[in-house]
Amino acid sequence: MSAGPSKSAPVIVITGTPGTGKTTHAQLLAQESPVPLKHINVGDLVKEKGLYESYDHEWQSYTVDEDKLLDELEPLAAAGGVILDWHTCDLFPERWVDLVVVLRCNHTQLWERLEKRNYPLKKIQENNEAEIMEVVLDDARSSYAPEIVIELQSAGTEDLESNVARIVQWIEAWQKNQQS
Ligand code: DAT
Secondary structure, rough: OOOOOOOOOOOEEEOOOOOOOOHHHHHHHHOOOOOOOOEHHHHHHHHHOOEEEEEEEOEEEEOOOOHHHHHHHHHHHHOOOOEEOOOOOOOOHHHOEEEEEEEEOOOOHHHHHHHOOOOOHHHHHHHHHHHHHHHHHHHHHHHOOOHEEEEEEEOOOOHHHHHHHHHHHHHHHHHHHOOO
């Protein structure tokens, strides 16, 4: 369900296992979109605004304060025109979201991308297993209507460009639909 007729731009969630290309896609989409879209890297926002309960040094990850995060994002989502870039998506209420893009990546390639980030080995293993088990895709499918969830491969630049072109087409259709 959409957040209502007053929005002039949609709320697009770009999700996927870390390293699948969310930020790369969100940055290009923000440039190419026919309507203004603000890219919100949710992980960075959590750190900048202290929207977390604790930090786990061993896993190098934050335990997010979900209530604080939702309070921070609510007005932005209600206004529309945002890309929410995060490795989980089921926290975002259905009424906020117009499209959920789940990025996927071959596990060998994902491993290499995460190694380059100097993630601890067990964090690389955990994320790799999650990608193989389609954890994020399952979460997206169980949290949102099937017609708003799309799964896209993110192996290289060709995928990136065609994925963004496809999302741009979806935005154009969304705009027409809002006007009619
Ligand atoms: P995420 O935001 O999902 O953690 P990212 O956008 O930071 O991922 O990408 C991780 C690395 O992989 C980064 O060096 C860019 C590269 N990458 C990801 N998807 C890509 C794609 N489709 N084409 C080219 N490079 C890609």
